[in-house]
Amino acid sequence: MGNKLRKFELIEPVMAPDARAARRAVAAPLFPKETMAADWNAVLQAILTAWRARVWVLVSKGYIPLTQRWVAANCLPATFLTATATTAGNKNWFCNYRDVCPWCYMRWVSGVYRAAAEVTGRTEGGRALRMMRTVHLSYGAGPAGLTAALDTLQREARMALRANQAGPDAPGAAVGGVWSVMVDPAVVRKDGKATTKGTPFWRLRARALLVVPGDRMVGTLRGWDPPQVLGAPGSEEFTEVLAGHFRYPAGLVRGNPSRAAECLQVRKEYPGYLAGTVGRLRGAATAGG
Numbered sequence: 001m002g003n004k005l006r007k008f009e010l011i012e013p014v015m016a017p018d019a020r021a022a023r024r025a026v027a028a029p030l031f032p033k034e035t036m037a038a039d040w041n042a043v044l045q046a047i048l049t050a051w052r053a054r055v056w057v058l059v060s061k062g063y064i065p066l067t068q069r070w071v072a073a074n075c076l077p078a079t080f081l082t083a084t085a086t087t088a089g090n091k092n093w094f095c096n097y098r099d100v101c102p103w104c105y106m107r108w109v110s111g112v113y114r115a116a117a118e119v120t121g122r123t124e125g126g127r128a129l130r131m132m133r134t135v136h137l138s139y140g141a142g143p144a145g146l147t148a149a150l151d152t153l154q155r156e157a158r159m160a161l162r163a164n165q166a167g168p169d170a171p172g173a174a175v176g177g178v179w180s181v182m183v184d185p186a187v188v189r190k191d192g193k194a195t196t197k198g199t200p201f202w203r204l205r206a207r208a209l210l211v212v213p214g215d216r217m218v219g220t221l222r223g224w225d226p227p228q229v230l231g232a233p234g235s236e237e238f239t240e241v242l243a244g245h246f247r248y249p250a251g252l253v254r255g256n257p258s259r260a261a262e263c264l265q266v267r268k269e270y271p272g273y274l275a276g277t278v279g280r281l282r283g284a285a286t287a288g289g
């Protein structure tokens with residue numbers, strides 16, 4: 001592989017809030033906190049190394065076409081300003097395998113962040129984000145089980161949004177939100193804890209994050225986390241919540257390669273997978289409601 005790999009050298013990390021959220025969403029599940037705090041270049045190189053190792057595996061499993069392997073391996077790092085020290089490939093490629101490529105995933109999270117920030121920025125009377133409890137579910141191995149599980153999770157996330165949007169006068173009604181359904185091919189036990197042996201189960205997660213006007217914190221849905229009132233978009237809290245909401249499924253890079261490939265195949269065929277952004281759902285967000 002050698003000289004076809006582009007060498008990316010750190011100039012500086014991008015510190016815009018959406019970039020920080022995206023970087024944290026990917027780095028936090030992959031590296032211990034100390035690594036992240038100590039050395040940005042180490043984080044950049046570690047993500048590069050982990051991703052490139054996985055690219056070859058995904059090619060061998062047929063998820064990434066052979067012709068795309070260098071594009072994927074040389075995908076331009078996101079959230080870091082870099083210099084390239086080699087001449088191999090002068091273009092700045094995006095591979096667009098955002099389901100697994102940490103850089104494309106970061107670019108996607110940045111976009112979602114900006115969409116969510118816009119919704120929260122437009123609510124009147126302060127802003128609040130309400131997070132749905134996180135649903136962790138484990139299912140038996142196999143594509144059929146995973147598809148069924150995804151259906152269930154997606155339905156649950158959608159229903160939560162819909163329930164919260166019922167009527168502009170309903171207390172605690174949301175004016176917008178983001179829901180996500182994430183699949184991590186990490187091997188887990190039935191109780192959801194990570195394990196290296198035993199029966200493999202998918203780790204699945206559904207979350208809905210709603211934007212409600214700040215003065216409407218009454219009314220709650222069963223099984224929901226207590227509402228959190230967050231500061232303005234761009235605040236540390238907001239960044240942290242978004243990063244947590246869209247945490248990168250580390251098992252895609254660290255877990256069993258064949259399970260990752262199986263997981264990706266199902267995801268590819270699954271319509272509407274991953275996440276939806278509900279923008280300004282009602283005029284209420286801006287029209288004094």
Ligand SMILES: [Zn+2]
Pocket residue numbers: 072075076094095096097098101102103104105
């Ligand atoms: Zn990419």
